[in-house]
Amino acid sequence: MAASVSKVIVGSQVWLEDPEVAWVDGHVSEISDDQKLTVVLSTGKQVVVTNASAVHAKDPEFPENGVDDMTRLAYLHEPGVLQNLKSRYHHDQIYTYTGSILIAVNPFKRLPHLYTTDVMADYKQALFGELSPHPYAIAHTAYRQMVNQEISQSILVSGESGAGKTESTKNLMQYLAFMGGRPSSEGKRSVEQQVLESNPVLEAFGNAKTVRNNNSSRFGKFVEIQFNESGTITGAAIRTYLLERSRVCQVSDPERNYHCFYMLCAAPPEESEKYKVGNPRKFHYLNQSNFYELNGVDESKEYLATKKAMDVVGISSDDQDAIFRVVAAILHLGNIEFTKGSEPDSSQPKDDQSRFHLETAAELFM
């Protein structure tokens, strides 16, 4: 939505595209007879613009802290939207509405005060738009509409890798569990606890460090939470799709394979001996990249936490053992090298090492 030159007068505040910082603001200092604009940028630079569509009007009354709904912007064009997101971001206001859509900007730091039970309780009492933009408000609207109209609701979370989809989804699930939860019966985990604990399990087997995100989900997921007429959670189902399978056999620097492999290598000694794993540097599927450790992550603790989460979601210890046997066997398979066999067109394990890994994989697969 470019402002035409006729609307721009000398003194108008404008935005100009910039190859480095996307947009720079300035003011028009002169308009020539042939409609060329001289713009003095806030950087002090002076430029002459011949193409009027390159100039976008800037709101001189834009509030310093921005607006919490983009539809209230005087100019809803790219520089206006970005300026609003940026001003809010500088005040740790990472959420902004565009009508009923929530835009989340990744803060890349923990903001725990935004996600407490008290905050959830506040959103429970409020109408949409009364409080600051928040995933809880989106979850609340969906929940209310479901209860009042008895129609299933969907919330779509999208964005590029590292944008914060997984974190936002967790916040949505946390709020729905808060609204639809009920006290767990003696010794049994409640459904909402199981729903929330499914995240660490999925992340262990489906997340990996990529260039853009240390905890990147390498799959899509459809989370279904079922409620009864009174709005209490009765069940849940999670469907995953399009796992990036090629990562299992091929990883490039500075990325990592799936978290579960490194966790298993760091398992307590009796378990790592059972699965014949240990140092991740010994496995071809892991040592193709030089990255083994993640900042602030203790893999041995992650292993125990994953097993605990598996307990909570109802995966029996036999099934857990079967799962980790497969994970270990994959690592051993990756270490088998072949050489030409004595028969025509045949091959055989290259040496004793390869034979060891082949036999171990077979044992683990049972």
Ligand SMILES: Nc1ncnc2c1ncn2[C@@H]1O[C@H](COP(=O)(O)OP(=O)(O)OP(=O)(O)O)[C@@H](O)[C@H]1O
């Ligand atoms: N609301 C938030 N508060 C604090 N940190 C956040 C928030 N959102 C994202 N982050 C940080 O950014 C990282 C990446 O976010 P997240 O994993 O949610 O991205 P994603 O969109 O799911 O990425 P991918 O598509 O790669 O899985 C998180 O691990 C976390 O460190």
